Amino acid sequence: MTKFVLTGAAGALGSVLRGPLSQMCDELLSTDIVDEISDLAPNERFVQADVSQRDQIGPLLEGADMVIHFASIADEAPFEELLGPNFIGAYNIWESAHEHGVRRIIYASSVHAVGMHNVNDGIDLDAPHRPDTYYGLAKCFTEDLARMHWEKRGIECVAIRIFSCSPEPGNARALGSWLSYGDLIQLVQRGIEAPTVGYTAIFGISGNTRGAVNNAKASYLGYVPQDNAEYMAAELLAKAGKLDPQDPQHMKLGGPFAIVPLGESGVAMIKRLSEGNA
Numbered sequence: 001m002t003k004f005v006l007t008g009a010a011g012a013l014g015s016v017l018r019g020p021l022s023q024m025c026d027e028l029l030s031t032d033i034v035d036e037i038s039d040l041a042p043n044e045r046f047v048q049a050d051v052s053q054r055d056q057i058g059p060l061l062e063g064a065d066m067v068i069h070f071a072s073i074a075d076e077a078p079f080e081e082l083l084g085p086n087f088i089g090a091y092n093i094w095e096s097a098h099e100h101g102v103r104r105i106i107y108a109s110s111v112h113a114v115g116m117h118n119v120n121d122g123i124d125l126d127a128p129h130r131p132d133t134y135y136g137l138a139k140c141f142t143e144d145l146a147r148m149h150w151e152k153r154g155i156e157c158v159a160i161r162i163f164s165c166s167p168e169p170g171n172a173r174a175l176g177s178w179l180s181y182g183d184l185i186q187l188v189q190r191g192i193e194a195p196t197v198g199y200t201a202i203f204g205i206s207g208n209t210r211g212a213v214n215n216a217k218a219s220y221l222g223y224v225p226q227d228n229a230e231y232m233a234a235e236l237l238a239k240a241g242k243l244d245p246q247d248p249q250h251m252k253l254g255g256p257f258a259i260v261p262l263g264e265s266g267v268a269m270i271k272r273l274s275e276g277n278a
């Protein structure tokens, strides 16, 4: 009897994962801060919980084999706002996993943990953390927390550094950074099914012709991307017009998050840029 716990189940990506995850286990416990979610799979149960409250999230992990941890503020925000969900929430997940003997955690990390590296550095998985925001810093914290729990307590983790995950590539940057929903599902499935992973970080990116990072050091997971943003190249490049190659938002892996002031919404910045008034 296998039990998985999915946090952030009501979110954009949690919603994509619920169906496939329900097929990979006997019991899926989906949790989120929202009141309810619809269309539960036959073996899925929903429990509302706040990850930043250990007494709420902790008991849900009892009897779980794996946790798929996707709950967080998915944007840059003031540190004080991120502290509960993104930092303490992660601490609560790993402490509770230890308490309940959870074997492995699949974690939604982000490109923003390494967002200040240059695109043309072609980094691999040994590149040091270079967060572009407090949001990215929380991903760095959680990756280090996960590695420490592997090394000190034997809890395995696959940290997927998600780039731009959406149904279709949405802008010129996405020609390099797109992660299709199908490839996200594959990454999560490989993370769950690989026999041993220890602590593994992997870039969550499709097989884009213009992709600028190297996943070779995580090849033992067996992730073989099926999608490539290039089919949208002509349309997206025409829409973008002439790009300034010295603009940090085009030079840095973190894109617009590399230029957003600390504590201010990167998502709002992307919206302003796409409307051409930033």
Ligand SMILES: Cc1cn([C@H]2C[C@H](O)[C@@H](COP(=O)(O)OP(=O)(O)O[C@H]3O[C@H](C)C(=O)[C@H](O)[C@H]3O)O2)c(=O)[nH]c1=O
Pocket: 007, 008, 009, 010, 011, 012, 013, 014, 031, 032, 033, 034, 049, 050, 051, 052, 069, 070, 071, 072, 073, 074, 084, 085, 089, 108, 109, 110, 162
């Ligand atoms: C602040 C907070 C949020 N949540 C829930 C609320 C949403 O249903 C969900 C986040 O979903 P959202 O649609 O905002 O973000 P995604 O695009 O799915 O982001 C995902 O990918 C990127 C890379 C990520 O950093 C997120 O951790 C991961 O969820 O977490 C909670 O359950 N508890 C909380 O305290």
